[in-house]
Amino acid sequence: MQLTAPTLRRAVDATPRRRPGGAPGVPGLAAVLTVLALLLPLAGCGTRLPADAFSARPTPAGGTGSPGSTGGNPASDTGVSATEIRVGIVTSTTSPVGGDVFSGPRYGAQAFFQALDDRGGLHGRTVRIITCDDGGSGIGNQDCVHRLIDREHVFAFVSGSVLDYAGAPYVSAQAVPDVGGQPIGTAYDRWPHLYGIYGSSAPRDGRAVGWNGTLYQSTEVFRFFRERLGAGTAAVVAYNQADSARYAGQLKAGLEAEGYRVLLQTVDFALPNFQAVAAAVRADGSQLLFDAMDTRGNVALCRALDDAGVGLTAKVTNVQNWSESVRTDYQAVPNCRDVLWATSSSLNYADEQYPAVHEFRTAMARYYPDRGPQLSAWELEGWAGAQWLADAMASCGAALTRSCTEAFMNRVEPYDAHGLILPASFVPQPPPSGPTRACLNAARWQDAAQSGRGGWVTQVPSMTTTCFEVPQLPYRP
Known part of the structure; x- marks a missing residue:
């Protein structure tokens, strides 16, 4: 539906x-x-991945330790090994409103990382995507969040699309970056460490949504x-x-x-x-x-x-x-x-005059050819969320950490996912007053x-x- x-x-x-916002989980x-x-959906000058981010896969043990090799990659944070980065995606695939409603962003993000891994990954590390279907319920969402953080030990979340993000407080308490999610509820306007695909200028201090409970x-x-x-x-x-x-x-x-x-x-x-x-x-x-x-x-x-x-x-x-x-x-x-x-x-997911859209569609056709009849703007935005996380992780070099990734997310310069979205950022501002552009x-x-x-x-x-x-x-x- x-x-x-x-x-x-x-x-x-x-x-x-x-x-x-509204009452979730019913x-x-x-x-x-x-x-x-x-x-209520609500936008380019982003930073592209550096050339060495697409280095060859790690050399076997005993290699030279050059950039992109196993020897140059420490197990620098949770979910990061010398050869792999674990990233979680939570989707309300079997929600009460139907499977196709929320699934698009997940496919877009998965296609992005599959294409990235086929080009050699990030500094020689492949990105392993671990998905979880929360069933569209708050309890299911909390179960997914705990499984991915406590048992799968993911480094970050990406391109989530859930009906009830009840696990958001735990994600934030564990300081796990959540990048490029669809802000269906109000979690992305309340909790730190959560970075919705459209940015936010709210305080996001965990105490109240927006500015003391008011959004604009x-x-x-x-x-x-x-x-x-x-x-x-x-x-x-x-x-x-x-x-x-x-x-x-x-x-x-x-x-x-x-x-x-x-x-x-x-x-x-x-x-x-x-x-x-x-x-x-x-x-x-x-x-x-x-x-x-x-x-x-x-x-x-x-x-x-x-x-x-x-x-x-x-x-x-x-x-x-x-x-x-x-x-x-x-x-x-x-x-x-x-x-x-x-x-x-x-951008219009059908408008291939833009190289980034053409890249997205080429990857979707390669990795998920059966998605053609369901292709959507949300899949494109899922891809853009994955691009954002990838650029943030690449900025850290071989010593990948959550804090370094979040420093990229919180920078003053707006980000546009290589022109796919309108420039967005997460710099807190005072409550809006007067007209805006x-x-x-x-x-x-x-x-x-x-x-x-x-x-x-x-x-x-x-x-x-x-x-x-x-x-x-x-x-x-």
């Missing part, structure tokens, strides 16, 4: 971010809508559609469920802050009357549509919109739904699919008649220059 939601972002200074519909309430979202997505498409009216559709309604309220607040007239529609989850919603949207003349529903609801809504002849300018979804699965999910509603847009803080990427789905096989087509010249001075709206997760 794919989730759809717009790409609202919290922004502090110029750091693009993602999602407000099953069924509540779990789906909790993720919807959390997935910015409105560049709404500004983009207002300026790009001339939109001034929008509809927001939600279920009659607390998490969905709360998320819809945040959408409405962001839209209204950008001067939109907003039509808010609520449907019953068990017996949704999408025909009534379609009629209301048509009567209102709404140009944009945002939602707080699952794919099942979205497809049914699209069918009602198509049947009613509603001509939307754009139906906006988020980075998690920026996926090849749109091809089949929306197959029966081509008119609705034809106006589907997505926004993010990362926020950037984004955007793509639109185009069917085969427009672009050959069809797919996601980038709609901005550069995500690093598609930027706006926008307000920052406080909220308490």
Whole structure:
């Protein structure tokens, strides 16, 4: 099951971010809508791996001890031997919302490290990935965290994507770097040693989320559609469920802050009357549509919109739904699919004009060819998280340590994963006040008649220059 939601972002200074919080770890519909309430997705000048990081594999015992050889690599920290680095990935693969929802980042990270190992690893060490499925529960997450730290002795975590990061306090207490995770909950805005893929300017001292329990979202997505498409009216559709309604309220607040007239529609989850919603949207003349529903609801809504002849300018979804699965999910509603847009803080995974994207796709095709129909922006961001950890570890040379890795993560210079994400950092700042400069990427789905096989087509010249001075709206997760 794919989730759809717009790409609202919290922004502090110029750091693009993602999602407000919600109650984690609940099953069924509540779990789906909790993720919807959390997935407010929120961005290049990074440091490339030095040439000697791709040295040959270690020479046999008794070698010369040259850079990259066994003799030059001490067992310098937990999870680090002369020949290997152990890295853990925790994913809610069998979560209540379905296996494909959270699995993308894991595949992207694994493909990155497999490609890295095939080039010789880091200073002669291969990176051994150890995965754990937490089942989408807090207890399962704690079990995974303890297994990987206490028994597998991993050096770090990378590109995690979990429904309930209940093990975060233990990860932080053990000072294990967690790099490039998807900030679905609020853990990456609270705990030190946790470094989400979008960066954070919050104190992250373990005492409270954000700034004394307050986080901020910015409105560049709404500004983009207002300026790009001339939109001034929008509809927001939600279920009659607390998490969905709360998320819809945040959408409405962001839209209204950008001067939109907003039509808010609520449907019953068990017996949704999408025909009534379609009629209301048509009567209102709404140009944009945002939602707080699952794919099942979205497809049914699209069918009602198509049947009613509603001509939307754009139906906006988020980075998690920026996926090849749109091809089949929306197959029966081509008119609705034809106006589907997505926004993010990362490059379009389908846009191979960028060398880093081409490298990602080449590796995915080589190591995970069956993932083609599920390829997504989240897989690309999982790859970017792995790149971030690899660059941080490579900065340490042969004497790899957690403290050295975290010094790279906490540096002042923003990082962009070789151009894959908007520049991000973890330098604490005071609570945001006033407007902020926020950037984004955007793509639109185009069917085969427009672009050959069809797919996601980038709609901005550069995500690093598609930027706006926008307000920052406080909220308490």
